[in-house]
Amino acid sequence: MDSKxxxxxxxxRFADSHLxxxxxxxxWCGAGPFLEEDLALTNISLDILxxxxxxxxxxxxxxxSGRTADxxxxxxxxxxxxxxxxxxxxxxxxxxxxxxxxxxDVYAKYLYKELSNxxxxxxxxxxxxxxxxNQYHLRHSSLWIERFGNGTAESMQRLKQGMENLWHFxxxxxxxxxxxxxxxxxxxxxxxxxxxxxxxxxxxxxxGNCGIEVPAETVMITGSRKGTHTEHLGYILSxxxxxxxxxxxxxx
Amino acid sequence: MSQEVKQDxxxxxxxxxxxxxxEPKDQMPDNYRKHLIRQISQHAHSEIIGMLPEGNWITRxxxxxxxxxxxxxxxxxxxxxxxxxxxxETMGISRDELLDQLHTGxxxxxxxxxxxxxxWADIGAIGWLVDGAAIMNQVMLQRTSYGPYARAMVxxxxxxxxxxxxxxxxxxxxxxxxxxxxxxxxxxxxxxxWPTLMMFGPPDDKSPNSANALKWKIxxxxxxxxxxxxxxxxxxxxEYLNLTIPDPKLKWNEEKKGYDFGEPDWDEFYKVIHGxxxxxxxxxxxxxxxxxxxxxxxxxxxxxxxxxxxxxAA
Numbered sequence: 146m147d148s149k150x151x152x153x154x155x156x157x158r159f160a161d162s163h164l165x166x167x168x169x170x171x172x173w174c175g176a177g178p179f180l181e182e183d184l185a186l187t188n189i190s191l192d193i194l195x196x197x198x199x200x201x202x203x204x205x206x207x208x209x210s211g212r213t214a215d216x217x218x219x220x221x222x223x224x225x226x227x228x229x230x231x232x233x234x235x236x237x238x239x240x241x242x243x244x245x246x247x248x249x250d251v252y253a254k255y256l257y258k259e260l261s262n263x264x265x266x267x268x269x270x271x272x273x274x275x276x277x278x279n280q281y282h283l284r285h286s287s288l289w290i291e292r293f294g295n296g297t298a299e300s301m302q303r304l305k306q307g308m309e310n311l312w313h314f315x316x317x318x319x320x321x322x323x324x325x326x327x328x329x330x331x332x333x334x335x336x337x338x339x340x341x342x343x344x345x346x347x348x349x350x351x352x353g354n355c356g357i358e359v360p361a362e363t364v365m366i367t368g369s370r371k372g373t374h375t376e377h378l379g380y381i382l383s384x385x386x387x388x389x390x391x392x393x394x395x396x397x
Numbered sequence: 398m399s400q401e402v403k404q405d406x407x408x409x410x411x412x413x414x415x416x417x418x419x420e421p422k423d424q425m426p427d428n429y430r431k432h433l434i435r436q437i438s439q440h441a442h443s444e445i446i447g448m449l450p451e452g453n454w455i456t457r458x459x460x461x462x463x464x465x466x467x468x469x470x471x472x473x474x475x476x477x478x479x480x481x482x483x484x485x486e487t488m489g490i491s492r493d494e495l496l497d498q499l500h501t502g503x504x505x506x507x508x509x510x511x512x513x514x515x516x517w518a519d520i521g522a523i524g525w526l527v528d529g530a531a532i533m534n535q536v537m538l539q540r541t542s543y544g545p546y547a548r549a550m551v552x553x554x555x556x557x558x559x560x561x562x563x564x565x566x567x568x569x570x571x572x573x574x575x576x577x578x579x580x581x582x583x584x585x586x587x588x589x590x591w592p593t594l595m596m597f598g599p600p601d602d603k604s605p606n607s608a609n610a611l612k613w614k615i616x617x618x619x620x621x622x623x624x625x626x627x628x629x630x631x632x633x634x635x636e637y638l639n640l641t642i643p644d645p646k647l648k649w650n651e652e653k654k655g656y657d658f659g660e661p662d663w664d665e666f667y668k669v670i671h672g673x674x675x676x677x678x679x680x681x682x683x684x685x686x687x688x689x690x691x692x693x694x695x696x697x698x699x700x701x702x703x704x705x706x707x708x709x710a711a
Contacts (some may be wrong), residue, residue, distance in 0.1 A: 155677065164461075168456060171452075171455045171456060171464075171468060172456060174448060174452035174455055174468070174471055175445075175448040175449045175452040175471075175683065175687065176683070176686075176687040176690070177687065177691065178687070178690070178691025178692075178694035179691055179694075179695060180445070180475060180478060180479055180482075181479070182691075182694075183448075184472055184475045186470060186477060187468055187471060187472040189474065190468060191465060191468045191469055194461070194464060194465055194468065195465065197461070198461050198465065199461075200495060201461065214461055215460045215461055218461055219459070219460070235516025238690070239690075239691070239694045289417060291701070292697055292698050292701040293697055295700075295701050295704060296696070296698065296700045296701045297693070297696055297700045299693050299696070299697070300693060300694070300696075300697035300700075302602070303693070353427070383430045384457055385457065387457055387578050388457060388458075388459035388517055389459055389460075392575065392577060392578065394575055395459075395575050395578050396570065396574060396575050396641050397459040397460045397463055397517075397570060397574075
């Protein structure tokens with residue numbers, strides 16, 4: 146793989162994770178627990194979609210083969226998508242959605258911090274802007290975890306169920322492959338392993354304060370870097386890609 | 398009428414006649430208050446219910462840009478709902494009460510949202526026609542006699558004109574596209590044209606609330622005037638798109654410098670208002686489900702804030 150191809154694939158991973166997470170959040174539109182939360186979720190979804198767009202635009206430019214950002218988003222299939230497994234998990238209830246968001250927000254915080262120092266100026270630029278938005282997202286999601294952990298017996302029960310459904314997908318964040326090794330060496334971005342310790346410490350401390358224990362040993366489900374997804378992604382793509390696939394010659 | 402009440406009434410009438418805003422602390426006739434609570438909350442509910450047919454297409458928007466614009470738009474609608482609920486609350490009613498009226502079917506919302514969004518072109522047609530019609534009403538409401546409502550409308554109008562442009566842009570792209578896209582655009586216009594004309598309400602001589610609304614300067618133009626203005630504005634836009642408005646009676650009238658047009662099917666209008674439109678049940682069900690599914694979330698937030706308060710007190 147030459148350096149251009151590597152950079153292209155590296156950007157696509159981030160683009161895909163952001164797009165799929167934004168998609169999931171946008172499914173809440175009109176269904177939030179109250180109006181202010183409905184607005185918060187669409188807002189966060191929109192920020193993350195903007196971040197996805199930045200990475201897709203850049204990837205399309207780097208590839209320079211005539212494929213556009215939209216082609217990359219709408220015309221690649223399940224096995225070509227490289228988003229993290231966590232972000233494609235169903236919304237579940239509000240506790241599960243907020244937990245998914247919280248895990249992502251903490252991960253994204255450390256990720257953007259590293260990417261802001263990327264040897265690639267465009268990646269650094271996208272990450273710096275995203276880092277600002279991430280502060281608000283993290284404040285929002287961590288506060289909800291706090292409320293659920295210290296709220297009612299029901300909210301605690303739902304938070305625990307969310308942990309049960311999601312925790313085993315968090316290991317996927319940190320499992321690097323050759324492309325990550327290349328990126329770390331070229332100064333493009335971090336070695337995913339290096340994010341694990343700060344992520345785990347922060348999450349463990351916060352969840353601990355909210356009365357949730359992190360399971361000591363969990364067999365993690367991984368595979369996003371090989372495009373080995375859970376079954377959920379196929380449904381997301383079939384909804385998201387329906388128009389460009391149904392009308393291949395159309396421009397929107 | 399007691400002397401005091403008579404005096405209050407004269408102050409109210411005096412303000413109206415000088416085109417001054419009525420403010421929350423001013424005395425106002427009960428019927429004025431009731432009329433406004435009904436109108437503002439109906440408007441707020443329409444924004445919230447309106448999120449559903451459009452939100453329906455966010456996950457299927459066909460390009461990244463279209464998705465971003467639609468998300469932002471639907472979020473705006475929610476924001477409008479929020480300003481409007483706040484404006485209604487200045488009249489001494491809570492958001493919970495208003496939502497309860499919506500969820501139990503006592504309060505109405507704009508009937509247009511009881512029609513389904515079947516294709517992507519419907520998102521274009523809603524922006525172009527439905528938001529276009531809403532703007533006609535809302536521009537007038539910036540000068541409505543109740544201050545908080547008028548000020549909310551100033552903000553809302555700014556955003557609505559973006560929405561209309563967003564819808565028209567979708568239509569422009571479709572009519573310049575493949576034959577299938579063009580057919581999709583025409584089909585959407587065929588389905589949305591008449592319901593949009595009905596948005597202005599029944600003809601003036603059959604509109605029960607119009608007389609008071611005009612007298613109190615809540616409305617400043619009648620249903621039929623606004624409808625005529627909308628048709629005059631929209632026909633050239635349809636011509637530019639090379640789409641056909643589904644009305645054989647549509648014809649320029651040189652004398653009145655406006656278009657003559659056919660009569661909407663008012664039977665259909667009343668049918669939909671009374672709950673028998675294609676999506677009435679579904680819209681209300683979705684709204685109630687969102688509210689009910691969110692109950693434990695609201696309870697948890699409340700319980701947590703109570704705990705924080707008692708901790709601080711201790």
